[in-house]
């Protein structure tokens with residue numbers, strides 16, 4: 402998908418969305434979920450879908466990404482921070498803060514501080530919120546787009562995708578009908594949601 406949609410200025414307070422000016426950052430959320438809305442289980446994702454990992458990399462490359470401490474913890478050490486992107490970790494945990502900082506990630510203590518830090522990073526014309534469940538909930542009021550991969554599986558999980566209020570509309574689906582099929586046979590599709 403080439404279209405990332407429009408998002409709020411990072412310094413805006415919730416409720417001031419849509420008041421955009423040229424040059425302001427766009428804030429999007431990006432996640433993958435089962436058809437039933439599960440995004441995680443016991444600290445990881447209950448599927449293996451390399452195509453979606455590539456989609457995540459392509460979408461967020463060159464832009465700051467904001468994630469919660471549990472999501473940071475879920476990334477194998479050799480893969481974090483994500484390359485080619487400023488990684489911003491929300492945490493109050495001193496040990497995580499020290500470890501994340503030591504490998505080049507930025508540490509913040511509130512969603513607002515995350516947006517401010519992201520706004521000063523390279524590629525800040527787009528800011529991507531990349532999980533997990535708590536962090537999507539925290540940033541939903543600031544975001545106007547959600548890039549959602551729906552995976553056609555039924556899996557148990559302990560973490561759900563955020564509930565998007567009715568003001569959010571599906572604006573694009575790839576494919577428009579049915580599913581893409583991954584090399585391992587898993588069916589999935591990409592959806593772009595925007596706040597109307």
Ligand SMILES: NC(=O)c1ccc[n+]([C@@H]2O[C@H](COP(=O)([O-])OP(=O)(O)OC[C@H]3O[C@@H](n4cnc5c(N)ncnc54)[C@H](OP(=O)(O)O)[C@@H]3O)[C@@H](O)[C@H]2O)c1
Nearest residue numbers: 432433441444445469470471472492493532533534535536
């Ligand atoms: N399917 C997907 O696309 C996707 C993407 C990402 C993650 N996930 C999955 O989601 C699960 C993790 O999600 P989660 O909800 O358990 O945790 P999370 O959102 O990744 O992280 C939660 C932590 O972030 C910090 N935090 C969250 N909100 C904050 C706020 N308002 N202010 C300050 N700090 C805040 C806190 O860290 P401290 O406790 O350190 O203070 C909190 O414990 C895992 O299973 C992971 O695999 C799935």
